[in-house]
Amino acid sequence: MLTVVLDPAHGGADFGARGPTGLAESDVVLDFARAARIALEAQRLRVLLTREGNQDPTFDARSTMINGLTNAIFISLHVSSSGPVGTVRTYYYLFPTNVTPAVNPAVGAPPQTATPQTSGAQLTRASLIQWDQAQRSSVDSSRQLAFLVQTVLVQRFKGSPDAPIAAPVRQLRTIKGPAIAIELSSIDVTDAKRLDQMAQPLAEAIGRAVAEFHPLSAAPTTPSGAH
Numbered sequence: 001m002l003t004v005v006l007d008p009a010h011g012g013a014d015f016g017a018r019g020p021t022g023l024a025e026s027d028v029v030l031d032f033a034r035a036a037r038i039a040l041e042a043q044r045l046r047v048l049l050t051r052e053g054n055q056d057p058t059f060d061a062r063s064t065m066i067n068g069l070t071n072a073i074f075i076s077l078h079v080s081s082s083g084p085v086g087t088v089r090t091y092y093y094l095f096p097t098n099v100t101p102a103v104n105p106a107v108g109a110p111p112q113t114a115t116p117q118t119s120g121a122q123l124t125r126a127s128l129i130q131w132d133q134a135q136r137s138s139v140d141s142s143r144q145l146a147f148l149v150q151t152v153l154v155q156r157f158k159g160s161p162d163a164p165i166a167a168p169v170r171q172l173r174t175i176k177g178p179a180i181a182i183e184l185s186s187i188d189v190t191d192a193k194r195l196d197q198m199a200q201p202l203a204e205a206i207g208r209a210v211a212e213f214h215p216l217s218a219a220p221t222t223p224s225g226a227h
C-alpha cells in the first residue's frame with residue numbers, strides 16, 4: 001500500500017510566513033495537511049503527518065518518517081509570504097552541483113557518481129553524502145510527481161504556472177523517495193477565509209494526482225512530454 005507523508009512545514013516557534021493580521025503559515029499548512037489527509041484516506045491510502053500539532057520536528061526527523069518506508073511519497077506544504085492569492089506552485093529538488101547533467105534524465109543513475117566530481121567545498125561533507133543527498137536516487141520520480149501535481153493544480157487554481165519548478169528546497173534533499181513541495185499564495189491576506197477556501201480543492205487535487213502516480217512501474221505518459 002502506498003503511504004503518503006504529508007509535511008506541514010514549520011511549527012513550534014517557527015511560524016513561517018506571517019500575514020498582516022498575524023495569521024501564521026505554520027497553522028495554515030496544518031489545516032491544509034488535515035484536509036489532504038481526509039481526501040487521501042478516502043482513497044484508502046495510508047497517510048502520515050510529520051507533525052500533528054504545533055510541534056517543530058527537524059528537517060532530518062521529518063525525512064526519517066519516510067526514509068524507512070519502501071512505497072511512499074512525501075509532500076511538503078508551504079504558504080508563500082506574497083504573490084497572487086489563489087495560485088499554487090509545485091517544487092522538486094534540484095541539486096546545485098548537478099545543473100548541467102540534470103538535463104539528461106538518466107533513470108537509475110548510481111547516486112555515487114557525482115561524488116568524485118564535486119568541488120572542494122562539497123568534499124568536506126563526503127561522509128554525509130548518502131543521507132545528505134538521499135534525494136539523488138529519486139530525482140526523476142520526484143520530477144514526474146511534481147509535473148502530475150502541478151498539472152492538476154493549475155486546473156483548479158487559475159493563474160498558477162503550468163509546470164513545476166526545480167529548486168534546492170532543503171527539506172526535500174534528505175528524502176529517499178518521490179518528494180515534492182507545494183507552495184500556496186499567499187499569507188498576505190486580511191481575510192483568512194481566502195486561504196481556507198483553498199484547502200478543499202488542494203486536498204482533492206493532491207488526491208487525484210497521487211491516484212495517477214505510479215512510482216514503481218512504467219508510468220503512464222505524463223502531460224506535455226515531461227520525463
Ligand SMILES: [Zn+2]
Nearest residue numbers: 009016078079
Ligand atoms: Zn514555508
